[in-house]
Amino acid sequence: MRRSHYAARAARITGSVIDASTSIIQARPNDVVRLAMGSPAADFVPVELFGELLAAVAVDGADAFDYGPTEGERSLREELLRCLAGRGEDVAPESLLVTTGGMQGLDLACKLFVDAGDLVVVESPTYTNGAATIAGYEGRIVEVPCDGDGMDVDALAELVAREPAPPKLIYTIPTFQNPSGTTLSPARRERLVELAERWGSLLLEDDPYSWLRFAGNELPSLRALAAGRVPVIAVQTFSKILAPGLRVGWTIAAPEVIARMVDARQAMDTCTNTLQQRLVARFLAGGHLDGHLDALRAEYGRRKVAMQAALGDELAGLDARWTDPEGGFFLWLTLPEGISAAALFTTALEQGVAFIPGPAFSVGGAFPSALRLAFSAEAPERAREGIRRLRRAIDLLEAT
């Protein structure tokens, strides 16, 4: 294949550290403590119930294995709208699109809105694959610093003031952010919506985790705050609250945007797999979600506290800091300057623990000494063993 064959955008498409790590980790499945991937707690995936629901769906016959509507199976759409309404989210049917995981919502948003060279704002750190999607459509990414209250919106305003044009799109994960675990404060939410309105920017609200709050108070989504003043594309998913292998997510946006997304999807993956849309529909129709979410929230809360305790114990004597998320899957660990997270990744794997190094979450490769730790996947005792191994890896690395 001659290099000249590739499209210009191909140069912007690079491999994800997360995926590379997954392959390495999956090659040694039993001994590595998995603090890397954003996978749900395996014990809390309702496998038996899924089995029963699958058997029930299979009764639909060949229809359960046929193409479905591009906008999503009717049964799932109805249940999902009901479920959203129950959470105070009044969504019109024509504002809802079922997607193949939340990831596809990000892809569709960028496909429809990001031209080559368009200014796109992301948080720093940000979700690797979110930034990769923007880069794939050749957006010009500007990273905005974050602190314990999420994106620093004053810094955002200053950065944008230095640009010739306002951002086309602002990509944010405001609630229990990936990778930091922090949440955008109420005041900053208001201010972000105001800025977007002033600039005529589109808000891309990536929200896989907000239903998994285990501490603090519910906050309004950007979509709710914007209330039509600012165009918002909200991306959500069953990956974190049910199971990621289902590849069922959804996007909420203005009807005109959803209609265009439906058109675009026909030339991307046609529709989301039918069987598992119906599985999820039956799960919702059976009234299983609320109890499931309660159990998850309690468990993830326990796991977060346990991991923080393990960090306090095992990293004693190290000048390390970590975030204090009120929900979601991740916390962000900052080790003393001079410790390379990339070098630590290899040593840590040899010691039997996996995480994602900080530079994976920055276009510019910042956060050389930071780590994303998922407290979601491993039970507390095992996570503590992971942190113990991490400390051993740090000590080994420091000794060389």
Add this chain to the structure above:
Amino acid sequence: MRRSHYAARAARITGSVIDASTSIIQARPNDVVRLAMGSPAADFVPVELFGELLAAVAVDGADAFDYGPTEGERSLREELLRCLAGRGEDVAPESLLVTTGGMQGLDLACKLFVDAGDLVVVESPTYTNGAATIAGYEGRIVEVPCDGDGMDVDALAELVAREPAPPKLIYTIPTFQNPSGTTLSPARRERLVELAERWGSLLLEDDPYSWLRFAGNELPSLRALAAGRVPVIAVQTFSKILAPGLRVGWTIAAPEVIARMVDARQAMDTCTNTLQQRLVARFLAGGHLDGHLDALRAEYGRRKVAMQAALGDELAGLDARWTDPEGGFFLWLTLPEGISAAALFTTALEQGVAFIPGPAFSVGGAFPSALRLAFSAEAPERAREGIRRLRRAIDLLEAT
């Protein structure tokens, strides 16, 4: 949403007639004879076996519902490579990517290779969503006429001679083409590969149907003929040979291209749904495929013959022609000039039969009096009733 927000490519993304038709047809599920969608025969989807295999997969526990490798589940990759080898296709593991339906292979190919303004050749008529994918990446589409032997490669050479640069990519469905049902002849296959080699063009071989040959002799794929001389991306799928709702397909290309596709996918849909990849793997491992394909070939052969007989009987006295496919799902019906397939679509639906109008398969809206008829989905008696209704619709339309 201000119109100016949209990316330039959004203007190239338009709704598919196929999908619009599907929505209309699905709104009246029981009475319409379905000759529109490329759906497999429902009676031949092994629903009971699928149910058993799903129960077996669910024994894998939460792992069956977790993220999997972006390149595809290991079990499916192994079975698929074995299956391809059994068909004389020697594919290296690093040349294989599992995709979310065949459609995603087309999307990935265009994402990696089509720059705005690049010349891309397609057949006329061609698969609606294939052309839509190319348009979505802003390729400049040139349509090449086809006849009963597939793409007219001499016409292709003449068209390209008039262009300032050779095509970046040649998109073709050489075997049992969608929508025409015709097959590229052996001589033209050789010539097409030669032309691509001379021009340095990439061949995108869309091949959902070649395992469903019910007449004539097997032909070598373009990939086999090219034998590395010309870069070929071959796109295949379980949608037509098993069930489309699974959304499991695969792409074969040079290892370097596959590696880039894996990178690109991480920012598109992360991975194909895990459960149904494992379902397909178990179906293959159980040795079910060969017998299943034999049954399908026999049935689709019967259905094609029956539809042709029905056309001969019911369209008697009309100057209509239709193709004679040796496999696949479709035949192409050309009605007398002056009959508008678009107008007929509405009248035919009122009469209780659905098809796709010819202009859907042409960027320039050619084929005003042609129809794509799928003989795959309906049993012969019901298909005959559909053709009877079609004749009634034609007569009604002619009488107005």
